[in-house]
Amino acid sequence: MRFTKPSVAIVDQLALLQARGMLVPDVGHALHCLQHISYYRLRAYWLSFEQATPGSGEHRFTPGTSFDDVLALYVFDRRLRLHVMDAVERVEVSLRGSWAHHLAMKYGPHGYLDQAIYARADHYDRACQTLISEIGRSKDTFIVHYLDKYDEPRHPPIWMIAEVISLGQLSKWFSNLKFRSDRQAIAKPYELDEKVLISLTHHLTYIRNICAHHGRLWNKQFTVTMMMPNSPAPLRLAINPASERRIYNTLAALGYLMGIIAPGTTWRQQLVGLVDSCPLADEAVMGFPLEWRSQPAWTTPPAAP
Template sequence: MVIPDRAKAEHYLRHVSYYRLRAYWLPFEQAAAVNGDHRFKAGTSIEDAIALYVFDRQLRLLVMDAVERIEVSLRGGWAYHLAVKYGPHGYLDPNIYDRPHHYAKALASLLDEIERSKDTFIIHYNQKYDDPEQPPVWMAAEVMSLGQLSKWLGNLKFRADRQAIARPYGLDEKVLVSLAHHLTYVRNICAHHGRLWNKQFTVTMTIPNAPGALKLAMNPEATRRLYNTLATIGYLIGIVAPGSEWRKHLMSLVASCPLADLAAMGFPAKWQTLPAWQVSKTQSDSPLG
């Protein structure tokens, strides 16, 4: 491995660590002739691994930004539907959930979150009200993690409820439920600074059959890779933050790092020409970014 700037290399090895950085030079290694040996392809520089590391970090930040917006939207959609149909505290009715054991675990987890919460609105509710003891659904939604929310959403007994929550996104409820679980998994990778760009996922999402532009954008040959996630996030951002240039930022980031193997990320050939990635030239950033 070529090390053109020793001071820079020492800085990254000290502040990123050898073990973490090593994951980013694995693509530049040749197959070992002897088990346990490591040999780099000719001309490999530590700068290549650093470039991939920086790209992956920027990618995680971009994905986290989008998942945050989608999570907030899902919270609001879940709370709004249940409040309108079942009342402010109807979300606590075990009869609207499919699996009692899952409901009991989700409720226990939620009660723990409420107990630990220092949010002003929770403190105010506890001081002013004791019947019902638990806060209304729109408050409960605010203290839920995305993982908790995905379990409450997925356990709703009636398909009509799940479909009503999914409808504003133009997705089937099965797709939305699987996506909520999947985005929880992806968010946790990002939050714990894990490698994302060429990750092979263990928690996948259901490939949507609609809308047409999103269906065409999917790569069914790479369901465990990142590309389908990015395409779906881009579609949802167009709904929850229509003025955002998130897709444009993603495309620029991908173009900025030729070392990032698009095939390892699951990108299909000529993906930029697909309708889902056609970004209007007149589109500009909204205050939401």
């Protein structure tokens, strides 16, 4: 089939939405949003307001649908992304530190480069090549200083590497460690089994990439999911096993980790407020279980720092 849809000017885009039944209380503001957000991006947020018209194949909007409703949902998703990224950043920095400290103390500053401590040589080789490329591109003062001053070892110590390695690369170095004792030691500060933490790290890499590219979170079905934890109890009870591909379990895991990494944080309380601020964001679509607000994970006051 050949693509034949024509390009449509912004003013005509708005006219099309109105012809399909969307209310536009402020035409000037709607035109501004279509200019600076785009029709195609906003389209993902008005899909839930559409209803099929029998016979024609054209989707009209549910009576009463307003452009302001679509924009409210878009703004909610944007705020949710920013809130998630705030937690992912804290988790990423903490994981880097736990990984680097354990390996440095057990194997020395450059022991992370020893192929013998990794399970798969092919994965190790690919990870090394990627890391070498990242080091070569780095303009960080400490990396430049090391490379200028030292000839041996060729690559910086692990605590410097931890400052430039990406979360995706970190998850690969971590998961490829040969000895479970090493993986478990890295996971110990979070009171998680190493398999759960490795799975969660892969998942958070995926989530971080969605956020970094300004993708939807609120109603997205994830392709990279996290392992359902059996412990500790606070996390297990917060998880909704019936919606493993939705954002809720990610939020529950981040809330748990934030309680460990940043005692006293109000991240979870802020999340509750954010969800309450947008009734249009269907909680069931996001994977929230019934009565989730009454669960200890969301009602317990933050611990003192």
